[in-house]
Amino acid sequence: xxxxxxxxxxxxGCFTGGPADLADGFIHFSLRMQAxxxxxxxxxxxxxxxxxxxxxxxxxxxxxFEPSRGGALFPHLYAALPLSAVVFAKPLPLRADGKHDFxxxx
Numbered sequence: 001x002x003x004x005x006x007x008x009x010x011x012x013g014c015f016t017g018g019p020a021d022l023a024d025g026f027i028h029f030s031l032r033m034q035a036x037x038x039x040x041x042x043x044x045x046x047x048x049x050x051x052x053x054x055x056x057x058x059x060x061x062x063x064x065f066e067p068s069r070g071g072a073l074f075p076h077l078y079a080a081l082p083l084s085a086v087v088f089a090k091p092l093p094l095r096a097d098g099k100h101d102f103x104x105x106x
Contacts, residue, residue, distance in 0.1 A: 006050045006089060015081040029054065029063075029075035032106050045098040051090050051105050058085040 001018060009015035020042075021027045030038040035051070043049060056063055062079035093101040 001050055001052055002046070003048045003050050003091070006052065009081070009083060013083055015083070017080075025078070026064075027077040027079075027081055029077060031075065034072070034074065035106060036100070036102050039092070039100045039102075043100070045094070047094045049092040049094075049100065051088075051092040051102075053087040053089075054081065054085050055087050058082075 001015070005015070005018050015027065016022075017027045039049075056075065059077060059079070059081075063075055063077050065073040066076050068074040090105055092105065095101050
């Protein structure tokens, strides 16, 4: 997520979603194995992003796995994300080629 949205979430104590989340009616998540592809597809070239890891067990039934790209199941949260569910939030560096550097983050 953009660092600006993360700062807003920290101030309010929860994350209610970014523009795409609000338009779709749920907060988009990716599994660890999907994160790099998601960043490349939706956030290529964007600096000042945060990688947010969440404990899925703490989200209960509001977290649903639904088909997306090519039928792959992606987690979608149909509620605000409480910051108590966040395991870590780390800056996601941008490489010179416009891709994000996940080394040491996942």
